[in-house]
Structure formats: C-alpha cells, structure tokens
Amino acid sequence: MAASQKTVLVIDNSIRKILPTDSSEGANRGIGLTFIKTLKDRGWSTIGSIRPETCDDPSVEEVRTTRSLSATGSRIVQIDYKNEETIREAAAELKDVKLDMLINCAVIAVQPHPWQTHGKDDLMERFEVMTVGPFLAIKHFLPNILRNGGGKIVNISSSSGSIAGNDDERFVGYKMAKAALNQLSVTLANGFKSNGYPISIVAFQPGYIKTKRTSYEGTIDIKESVTGMVDLTETMTPEGSPYVLS
Numbered sequence: 001m002a003a004s005q006k007t008v009l010v011i012d013n014s015i016r017k018i019l020p021t022d023s024s025e026g027a028n029r030g031i032g033l034t035f036i037k038t039l040k041d042r043g044w045s046t047i048g049s050i051r052p053e054t055c056d057d058p059s060v061e062e063v064r065t066t067r068s069l070s071a072t073g074s075r076i077v078q079i080d081y082k083n084e085e086t087i088r089e090a091a092a093e094l095k096d097v098k099l100d101m102l103i104n105c106a107v108i109a110v111q112p113h114p115w116q117t118h119g120k121d122d123l124m125e126r127f128e129v130m131t132v133g134p135f136l137a138i139k140h141f142l143p144n145i146l147r148n149g150g151g152k153i154v155n156i157s158s159s160s161g162s163i164a165g166n167d168d169e170r171f172v173g174y175k176m177a178k179a180a181l182n183q184l185s186v187t188l189a190n191g192f193k194s195n196g197y198p199i200s201i202v203a204f205q206p207g208y209i210k211t212k213r214t215s216y217e218g219t220i221d222i223k224e225s226v227t228g229m230v231d232l233t234e235t236m237t238p239e240g241s242p243y244v245l246s
C-alpha cells in the first residue's frame with residue numbers, strides 16, 4: 001500500500017452482495033458495497049466486513065479462502081453488530097491499520113409495520129444493529145482512527161431518524177434506532193471536540209434506494225447517492241462536525 005493511500009472500513013455484510021446473485025437485476029445491491037467500490041475507484045484501500053455466520057455458506061468459499069473481497073480486492077474482517085466480541089476481535093486484527101474512515105452501514109428490516117406489533121425483541125434488535133453496534137464500532141476502532149492523525153466517521157442514518165419530519169406511525173423501531181444514531185453522532189462529535197480529537201462525524205440520509213432493505217424499490221440511483229456522500233465527506237472538518245445531513 002502506498003504511504004499516502006487512505007483506508008476505509010465499511011461495516012455491513014458486503015460479502016453477500018458480490019455473490020453470484022449480484023448479477024441479477026436489483027439483487028444484493030447495497031450502499032456499503034457501493035461505498036467500497038466508489039472509494040476504491042478514488043484510490044482508497046478498502047476493508048469490508050461480513051457476519052461470521054455467513055462464512056459457513058459454501059457459496060463464499062473463494063472469498064473465505066483468500067480473505068479478500070475478490071470483486072473489489074478488499075480485505076475482510078468478520079463483524080456482527082449484535083456481538084461485541086466480533087468487533088473487539090476485528091479491531092485487534094486491524095490494530096496496525098490506520099483507518100481514515102469508518103462507515104457504519106447496516107440495517108435490518110423496518111417491519112413489523114403497525115407500532116403495536118413491535119415486541120421488546122423487535123426493538124432491541126434494531127437498537128443493536130443500528131445504534132449500539134455503530135457505537136461499539138466507533139469505540140473499538142477509535143485507536144485506528146486516531147493513529148497518525150484523525151479521520152472521519154460516517155453513520156448511515158435515515159430521514160426516518162428525523163423528529164421534525166416525522167408525520168406517520170410506521171416503522172417505530174427503525175425510527176427510534178435511527179433517531180438514537182443521530183443523537184449518538186452529535187454526542188460523540190461534542191466529545192471529540194472537547195478531547196481535541198481530529199475526527200469529523202456525519203449522519204447521512206442516503207435517499208430512497210433500491211436495496212434489500214427497501215425490497216428493491218427506490219427512486220434515487222445508488223451510485224449517485226454514494227458519490228454525493230463521498231464528495232461531502234471530502235469537505236468535512238472536525239471543526240464543522242457534527243454533520244447531520246439530508
């Protein structure tokens with residue numbers, strides 16, 4: 001790797017998105033993998049994540065053997081946001097890697113729809129994947145980001161996290177988790193500033209995009225969305241942070 005080459009870690013489950021089904025229209029597209037491809041094209045070194053349970057899938061044998069995302073040339077770490085130990089272990093594995101950017105990008109289904117049908121487990125799982133997992137990732141990878149100067153943290157949020165823009169009763173668990181992710185982003189930005197950490201942080205609303213999360217419906221082109229977000233990260237500074245954008 002060139003000394004000046006920047007490195008990004010994207011946490012979702014990118015491996016699934018380069019399986020053979022990726023060639024069928026609309027299948028297995030995701031914002032995380034598009035971040036990896038976009039930053040790769042801009043000269044970045046990229047690290048993708050997979051969930052450990054995915055490694056038992058025979059269809060990922062090639063990737064598991066080579067320990068790289070074959071389609072993107074990325075390194076892989078295993079992270080399940082619901083299991084802090086996996087995050088701790090990934091951070092230990094990457095202890096010598098300087099991270100210039102960390103992207104928290106995972107989501108699980110927004111269903112069930114009526115708020116009364118949400119049980120404790122539905123709510124807790126959404127918090128684990130969309131709020132607590134990103135918090136733990138930031139905590140465990142902070143030394144990597146602070147290494148040789150600071151970096152950038154990108155939390156992929158949603159307009160569903162907006163309290164001002166909330167005008168219906170759908171997706172209560174998803175909305176609660178994304179609102180909490182926004183609050184996490186602002187709180188950590190305050191902490192980074194008061195500690196003098198040169199880290200900027202953003203909570204992005206990527207737009208309505210065709211992915212598994214939306215059952216492959218959407219109105220915004222995924223490459224256009226991600227290109228716009230990457231462009232904005234290039235303008236971010238710790239002084240201007242936090243950025244909670246729509």
Ligand SMILES: NC(=O)c1ccc[n+]([C@@H]2O[C@H](COP(=O)([O-])OP(=O)(O)OC[C@H]3O[C@@H](n4cnc5c(N)ncnc54)[C@H](OP(=O)(O)O)[C@@H]3O)[C@@H](O)[C@H]2O)c1
Pocket residue numbers: 011012013014016028029030031032051079080081082104105106107108129156157158159205206207208209210211212213214218
């Ligand atoms: N698409 C949109 O219109 C839209 C709109 C607003 C915000 N967003 C946000 O954009 C981000 C990316 O979503 P997407 O549209 O790209 O959805 P996606 O294609 O469904 O990708 C979500 C990824 O999260 C992974 N994931 C689920 N549980 C996880 C866990 N416990 N640990 C680690 N990874 C886990 C999924 O893995 P599996 O494939 O194994 O389940 C999947 O790779 C999310 O934060 C979402 O809320 C999307």
